[in-house]
Amino acid sequence: MGKPSDLVQGTLDLLILKSIALEPMHGWGIAQRIRLASKDVLQVNQGALYPALHRLEQNGWIRAKWGESENNRKAKYYSLTAAGRKYLKEEEDNWNRLSVAIGLVLQSCKGGSL
Amino acid sequence: MRWLEKGRLRLRSLFRRRRVEQELNEELRFHLDQMVEEHIGKGKSPAEAHQAALRELGGVDQFKEECRDARGIGFIETALRDLRYGARMLIKNPGFTVVVALTLAVGIASTSSIFSVVDAIMLRPLPAKDPDQLVWFQGGQGYDINMSHPDYLDLCRQAASFSAIVASQSQDIRIDIAGQTKIIRGELVSDNYFSALGIPAALGRTFEAGGDWSGYPAPPVIISHGLWQRRFGRDPGIIGKEAVFDGRKTVVTGVAPPWFSRFRVGMATELWLPLTAWKSAAKLRDRQYRLRFDLLGRLRPGIGKEQARAEVNAIAQRLSNAFPSTHKDIKFSLQKEAELRRTILIFVSLMMCGVGLVLLVCCANISGMMLARAEARQRETAIRLALGAGRRRLIRQLLTENLLLSAIGGGVGLLFTSWLIRLESVLMPAGQVVMRFDIRVDARVLVFTIAITVLSALITGLAPALAASRTDLVSILKKDRGGANDGRFWFGARSALLAGQVAVSLILVVGAGMFLKSLTVSESIDPGFDTKRDLMSVAVLPAEGGVFPYQSFFLPVAERIRALPGVRNVACAIDVGVGNGGTLEAVIPGVEPPSGKRSFTLGYNAVDANYFRTVGARILRGRSFEAGDEGIESRSVIINRKVAAWFWPASDPIGRHIVVGKRNYQVVGLVEDARNLRDIHNPPAPCIYIPFSHLSGGALIVETAGAPMALAGAVKGAILSVDEDATIVSIVSMEERLKMALWADRFLGLLVGALACIGIFLTAVGLYGVVAYIMQRRTQEIGVRLAMGAGRRDVIRFGLRHGLKFALIGIPFGLGGAAVATGMLSHVLYGVNALDPAIFLEACALVLGVTLLAGYIPARRASRIDPTIALRRE
Numbered sequence: 001m002g003k004p005s006d007l008v009q010g011t012l013d014l015l016i017l018k019s020i021a022l023e024p025m026h027g028w029g030i031a032q033r034i035r036l037a038s039k040d041v042l043q044v045n046q047g048a049l050y051p052a053l054h055r056l057e058q059n060g061w062i063r064a065k066w067g068e069s070e071n072n073r074k075a076k077y078y079s080l081t082a083a084g085r086k087y088l089k090e091e092e093d094n095w096n097r098l099s100v101a102i103g104l105v106l107q108s109c110k111g112g113s114l
Numbered sequence: 115m116r117w118l119e120k121g122r123l124r125l126r127s128l129f130r131r132r133r134v135e136q137e138l139n140e141e142l143r144f145h146l147d148q149m150v151e152e153h154i155g156k157g158k159s160p161a162e163a164h165q166a167a168l169r170e171l172g173g174v175d176q177f178k179e180e181c182r183d184a185r186g187i188g189f190i191e192t193a194l195r196d197l198r199y200g201a202r203m204l205i206k207n208p209g210f211t212v213v214v215a216l217t218l219a220v221g222i223a224s225t226s227s228i229f230s231v232v233d234a235i236m237l238r239p240l241p242a243k244d245p246d247q248l249v250w251f252q253g254g255q256g257y258d259i260n261m262s263h264p265d266y267l268d269l270c271r272q273a274a275s276f277s278a279i280v281a282s283q284s285q286d287i288r289i290d291i292a293g294q295t296k297i298i299r300g301e302l303v304s305d306n307y308f309s310a311l312g313i314p315a316a317l318g319r320t321f322e323a324g325g326d327w328s329g330y331p332a333p334p335v336i337i338s339h340g341l342w343q344r345r346f347g348r349d350p351g352i353i354g355k356e357a358v359f360d361g362r363k364t365v366v367t368g369v370a371p372p373w374f375s376r377f378r379v380g381m382a383t384e385l386w387l388p389l390t391a392w393k394s395a396a397k398l399r400d401r402q403y404r405l406r407f408d409l410l411g412r413l414r415p416g417i418g419k420e421q422a423r424a425e426v427n428a429i430a431q432r433l434s435n436a437f438p439s440t441h442k443d444i445k446f447s448l449q450k451e452a453e454l455r456r457t458i459l460i461f462v463s464l465m466m467c468g469v470g471l472v473l474l475v476c477c478a479n480i481s482g483m484m485l486a487r488a489e490a491r492q493r494e495t496a497i498r499l500a501l502g503a504g505r506r507r508l509i510r511q512l513l514t515e516n517l518l519l520s521a522i523g524g525g526v527g528l529l530f531t532s533w534l535i536r537l538e539s540v541l542m543p544a545g546q547v548v549m550r551f552d553i554r555v556d557a558r559v560l561v562f563t564i565a566i567t568v569l570s571a572l573i574t575g576l577a578p579a580l581a582a583s584r585t586d587l588v589s590i591l592k593k594d595r596g597g598a599n600d601g602r603f604w605f606g607a608r609s610a611l612l613a614g615q616v617a618v619s620l621i622l623v624v625g626a627g628m629f630l631k632s633l634t635v636s637e638s639i640d641p642g643f644d645t646k647r648d649l650m651s652v653a654v655l656p657a658e659g660g661v662f663p664y665q666s667f668f669l670p671v672a673e674r675i676r677a678l679p680g681v682r683n684v685a686c687a688i689d690v691g692v693g694n695g696g697t698l699e700a701v702i703p704g705v706e707p708p709s710g711k712r713s714f715t716l717g718y719n720a721v722d723a724n725y726f727r728t729v730g731a732r733i734l735r736g737r738s739f740e741a742g743d744e745g746i747e748s749r750s751v752i753i754n755r756k757v758a759a760w761f762w763p764a765s766d767p768i769g770r771h772i773v774v775g776k777r778n779y780q781v782v783g784l785v786e787d788a789r790n791l792r793d794i795h796n797p798p799a800p801c802i803y804i805p806f807s808h809l810s811g812g813a814l815i816v817e818t819a820g821a822p823m824a825l826a827g828a829v830k831g832a833i834l835s836v837d838e839d840a841t842i843v844s845i846v847s848m849e850e851r852l853k854m855a856l857w858a859d860r861f862l863g864l865l866v867g868a869l870a871c872i873g874i875f876l877t878a879v880g881l882y883g884v885v886a887y888i889m890q891r892r893t894q895e896i897g898v899r900l901a902m903g904a905g906r907r908d909v910i911r912f913g914l915r916h917g918l919k920f921a922l923i924g925i926p927f928g929l930g931g932a933a934v935a936t937g938m939l940s941h942v943l944y945g946v947n948a949l950d951p952a953i954f955l956e957a958c959a960l961v962l963g964v965t966l967l968a969g970y971i972p973a974r975r976a977s978r979i980d981p982t983i984a985l986r987r988e
Contacts, residue, residue: 027141028148046145046171050138051180058123071151075144076137 012044012052014095017061017080017088024079026069027053053078061087131191138181146171192507193514200515204522210487211519214480218523218570220872221476223530224469226563230535232462233558243312244412247277249419249448251409251426259407259446263389263398265433266304266407272429275422276411278310283405286844287360287385288827289345298341298384300359302405305388308336310412317342318353318368321388332356333391335364339372341384359385401437411448423448464862464942467935468625468869473566475618475873477573478611479880484516484578485608486887495582509579516575517568524567531563577607608884609920615877616924617931619870620961624932626870627953628939628946629863635945636859641852642691642788642798644730649848650822651690652814652829664722664744664807667837668814672724674832675816680825683817685728687721690815690848691788692754692801700802701773705761716757717790717801720809726752726785728817736768736783739805743782748805751779754787756800772802779804794855795944822847859944874961878968885917885969889976900981909977910970917969921962928961929954 019025019033030053031044056062061084069075080088126134146167153163182191204211242248251259261269261281270279280303287300308320316339327333335357337346346352352366364387389405390398397403413422426446488495498508643649654671664686672684699713707714723739725731734755743750751772758767770781779802787798814833818825826845853860889896896909933949940948 026144028145046142047173047177047180050141051177054181069144073144073147074140076141 010091011095012048013056014088014091015042015044016049016052016056017084017091020062020078020080021085021088024065024077026067026075026077028075030078056084060084135178138178142171142174192510196511196514197518199511200518203515204519207487210483211522214483214519215523215526217476217479217876218520218567219526219530221473222524222527222563222566222570223534224869224872225466225473225566226527226531226559227534228462228465228469229562230531230556230559232466233556233562247413247415248311249411249413249422251279251411252447252449259409260404261407261409262401262404263393264401266409268433269409269426269429272432273411273422273426275414275417275425277414278306279409279411280304280307280310281389281407281409282307282386283389283407284383284844285387286830288830289359300385300387301383302389302392303386305390307386311410313374314371315368316371317350318366320368321386327388327391330365330367330391332363332365333387334367335359336368336370336386337366338370338384339374342369359387419448464939465865468622468866471618471622472869472872472876473570475615475876477570478615478618479876480570480574481577482608482611482880482883484574485581485611486883488512488578488582491582508582512579512582513571513575516579517571520567520571520574523570524563527567528560528563531559581607605888608887609923612877612880612884612920613924613927615873615880616921616961616965617928619873619877619964620925620928620957621932621935622866622870622873623957623960624928624954625935625939626863626866627957628936628943628948628950629859629866631946631950631953632943633856633859633863636795636856639789639794640786641791641794642731642786643848645848645852647730647848648818648820648822649690649729650816650818650826650829651844651846651848651851652816652833653689653844654813654833668722668806670836671833672722672814674835675814675829678825678828678832680818680820681816682819683724683728685722685724685815685817686806687725687813687815688719688809689813690729690791690851692717692719692790692799698774702761703771703773717799719801719803720806721752721803722806725803725806725815728815731788732786734784734786735766736781738783738785739803744805744807746805746807748807749777749779750782750805752783752785752803753781754785754798754801754803756787756798757802758784760800774802774804777808791851791855794852822849862942874964877961878964881917881920881965881968882972884920885913886972886975888916889913889972893976893979894985896976896979897981897983897985900979901985906977910973913973913976914966914969917965917973921965925958925961929958932957 015034016030019030019037025033027046027049031046031049034042034044053062053064057064057078061081062078063081065077065079066074067077149167149170150160150163153166154160158166266279266281270276273279282301282303285300285302287298289298303321305321306323308315309323313320315336318336320336321334337352337357342348342352346357346366349355352369355366357364357366370386411422413419423446426448430446495508499505668686672686675681676684697715698718700716701707701713705714721739723741723744726733726738733752736752739750739752742748753767753772761767762770767781767784772779772781785803788801789798790796814829816822816825816829823845829845896912900906900909932954936943936948946953
């Protein structure tokens with residue numbers, strides 16, 4: 001496994017929101033989902049994860065509820081709120097636009113000279 | 115909805131912190147367990163897996179902190195933490211805390227208590243419904259209007275501009291308290307008094323308009339809340355009980371609310387009687403029977419003051435035409451209650467300025483102490499800064515500590531305020547006529563106190579906090595204790611504060627000196643009669659309003675009073691001195707009146723033959739009135755010096771003529787000028803004295819041997835024995851009236867004097883602290899000097915020099931400020947030059963002396979140091 005890349009805060013928010021878009025999940029599970037989905041490239045450290053989760057909860061984009069995990073342990077499950085869903089869509093669109101733009105710049109500068 | 119959720123979360127984070135923290139722990143525990151499972155799945159043993167997981171998890175506390183930050187209530191949490199820390203620091207230094215809190219309490223208490231007076235006079239809404247609609251009626255001679263009851267009823271009926279007009283007449287009432295006869299203030303009021311003013315009864319009922327008293331066994335009376343407490347012990351069954359007032363049976367039908375004493379600011383009324391129930395109906399129907407009313411009207415909405423005035427004067431004119439023999443021209447002017455209060459504003463603003471200055475001195479003192487303490491805590495501050503505390507955080511923490519201290523000071527100050535308020539009412543002149551404002555700590559005063567508490571916290575704390583945060587870390591940590599140049603910044607700041615305090619103290623002392631001198635000069639004003647005599651003035655209105663009340667009323671009454679044991683002399687006059695300020699128009703044959711006018715306006719008094727003898731006024735030329743001058747056909751007049759100087763400056767005024775109305779008087783005597791007791795600061799006006807019988811109504815002046823008020827009851831009895839329907843408006847001793855006249859001067863003098871004492875005391879304390887501090891810092895240096903042969907006196911001089919330095923810097927500023935202040939006060943001061951050099955010099959001397967003394971004590975103590983100990987100290 002390579003060194004996990006550092007994730008900017010806003011991007012981490014996006015990933016977290018996306019990973020619970022379909023189904024609520026607890027903190028550990030979110031980290032796992034992101035790791036698996038990114039094919040082990042993005043490994044979220046719990047030192048970044050939990051503060052982010054609390055912040056997102058504070059902003060009203062996700063909601064927390066205590067429930068039972070697969071192995072019958074008590075865990076805190078997070079789910080998207082309506083506002084969170086809207087925010088996710090916006091951020092996704094922003095990200096896509098951004099990545100397209102960066103891609104264009106990289107391609108056009110391939111020749112070297114400007 | 116988002117806001118609601120967010121708010122709820124924030125509150126939860128704040129109040130259920132432990133629960134929230136616990137939840138986070140559980141969440142992390144779960145995470146840890148999952149990690150352990152994963153490691154076990156990879157083939158490690160449970161113990162190894164656990165260890166590996168812990169290692170992976172790393173330092174939990176740091177991101178716990180981040181979580182806490184993410185929860186967004188950091189501000190409140192830090193504030194709470196600051197408070198707790200601040201409280202701990204304050205408890206650790208009890209001496210400092212107590213001194214600062216007390217100093218602040220004194221400053222805040224004096225400011226708040228003066229503000230409560232402002233509040234009572236100016237800010238509190240008048241105790242009536244819609245007070246803006248209310249206007250006072252003013253007659254030719256002030257607020258007393260001589261009017262009969264039928265006239266009043268006519269006025270009420272015909273004046274369409276008013277929805278109601280209430281009338282009240284003051285009356286001194288005798289009551290028995292524990293076997294002693296006391297005189298309290300009562301009011302005879304029209305039936306609509308309470309209903310028109312919108313004042314409810316606290317207990318029982320108020321009077322009904324219409325005045326049908328047939329259902330009552332005795333006249334109904336409403337007593338004041340204070341009387342209910344003092345005389346009737348807050349008896350809840352008072353309604354319907356009988357009580358004896360003025361020797362007559364009454365039945366108590368209501369208790370007034372505690373905030374209502376009398377509508378006119380100042381005098382306190384203890385009971386209200388309906389006019390129609392107290393006076394006989396026959397008398398009240400008589401248009402000749404005049405009463406002295408206060409009239410208050412409620413304007414109809416939309417009606418202006420001028421419009422009402424025109425209408426009312428038209429009505430007065432109609433009455434005068436209808437009843438020419440008894441009705442002189444009554445002219446009314448109207449004044450809104452609100453305008454009255456504005457005149458007291460100047461007086462009170464002065465007081466506010468004075469206490470404001472004291473508060474500043476308190477703050478300066480406290481600031482100095484804070485600076486000293488901040489300097490002592492430099493090491494602690496430096497370490498905290500080195501460990502990464504932000505500057506802003508540090509300042510916030512210091513300010514929180516300050517706020518806590520101020521809160522304590524403010525709380526104690528509020529306590530002091532309520533005591534001071536009680537003291538204030540004691541300082542008001544005692545006696546029959548009690549000036550009582552309803553001063554108390556209400557919501558506005560409370561808000562004001564809190565506001566100045568916070569303000570003083572900021573003033574005292576900001577500078578030291580800012581300075582503290584700029585501490586130079588390196589030199590502090592290196593424990594660099596130099597000689598004289600160390601901590602120069604701190605010292606400079608404290609010095610500046612101290613110089614300021616000296617300046618402010620000087621201003622206060624000059625002010626006090628001015629007021630005290632003004633008081634002294636005022637007290638030596640010659641009112642125009644012998645103040646050493648025991649005199650008493652009794653204001654009455656006879657029942658018979660006829661043309662000669664003198665023969666049928668005043669003469670026999672004077673006889674009866676003169677017969678009382680203890681009475682030396684009785685005289686009849688409108689009032690002592692120059693009457694009550696009324697004027698008349700006179701034509702002086704041979705002297706041209708000023709252009710545009712046809713006559714001269716002169717003050718007057720109507721007196722009998724006994725008058726000048728009774729009051730001890732000096733006849734300068736000619737003679738006083740004699741028995742032959744008292745009759746209605748007499749044409750003798752006595753003038754005062756002002757009149758003589760005005761009209762006949764070069765020649766003998768005796769024998770000259772003055773024409774008033776249809777009467778041609780001849781001057782028979784010249785008397786010394788006298789002053790109007792209601793306005794004693796004004797120089798005497800020109801005044802003539804006409805025979806008492808020429809006017810109706812007036813007062814009796816009684817000279818007694820010994821305390822005059824002891825005979826008040828007997829005098830009243832004598833009057834009523836001649837005419838039991840006579841109205842006794844007031845019985846006051848002349849001593850009391852003089853005291854009343856000078857009340858404002860006395861109060862201001864006392865107040866500014868007290869403030870000056872506080873200011874100087876605080877400055878002295880501050881100076882003492884600073885000089886002691888200097889001495890302590892330079893202990894080594896002093897030791898060296900002593901060892902090298904310097905005398906103790908040199909050390910003392912060294913210390914004194916520092917004290918003197920502050921004084922010398924502060925005094926010029928103080929003088930400047932004092933000059934400005936007294937310039938503004940010049941119209942309140944009497945008989946004192948605003949730049950009186952003697953007072954300024956004396957004030958300087960006082961302040962200088964105090965500062966030298968304050969510096970001397972620590973200097974002397976320092977000079978007693980054993981040189982060897984001083985040298986050994988680091």
